[in-house]
Amino acid sequence: DTAVSQTPKYLVTQMGNDKSIKCEQNLGHDTMYWYKQDSKKFLKIMFSYNNKELIINETVPNRFSPKSPDKAHLNLHINSLELGDSAVYFCASSQETSGYNEQFFGPGTRLTVL
C-alpha cells in the first residue's frame, strides 16, 4: 500500500491551460504539503494544510490553488500554466505541523509546460 500517492506521474501541457494534480495519503496524518522542485533540485515548500486548513501559503502565484476536501487529500490546481511552472511537484504528509515530525513524500509529478 502506497503511503502517499500522486496522480498523474507525468503531465505535459500547453501554456495557458489549466491542470490539476491529486494527492492522497493513507497514513492518517493531519498535515499535508505541496513542494516544488526545480531543475536545480531546490525543494521549496508551496503550501501546507493542517486538518484541511491552510497554514502556509508561500509566495506562490494565485494561479496555484490547493484544495483539501478532507484530511487525506490535498489537490493542487494550476490555472493559466506558464513555462516557469515546469518542475517536479511533490506532495508530502506528516503527523502534525511540528518540525520533529517525519514527512512522507509522494513519488512526484513531473509537469512540463510547452
Added chain:
Amino acid sequence: LAKTTQPISMDSYEGQEVNITCSHNNIATNDYITWYQQFPSQGPRFIIQGYKTKVTNEVASLFIPADRKSSTLSLPRVSLSDTAVYYCLVGDDVRFGNEKLTFGTGTRLTIIP
C-alpha cells in the same frame, strides 16, 4: 538569507565513511534538524533526526555540536546504492511561518566503485 548551507556535491569510494555537513547559523531554540535522502525520480525519504549531541540509527549517525550551528550526517561504509542527494532540513512548527521549515540546497553524493 539562506537558513541552511550544504556542499553542492561530494564523491566517495565504496566502503568509506562519508560525512556531510550542513550549516545553520540562525537555528532557533525549537528547531529540529532532519536529514532526507532523495534518489532520482523519487520523493525525499527520511534518514535521521536530532536536536542536540549525537543520534544513531541503523542507517546513519547525526552529530550536532553544542552550539547547534551545524550538523554532520555520517554514513558508514557507503555502497553504490547510497548515491543520492541528501537534504538537511531545519525547522520548527510550520504554523509559525513557512520560513520555519526550510530544506537546504542538497548535497549530491556520488559513490565511486
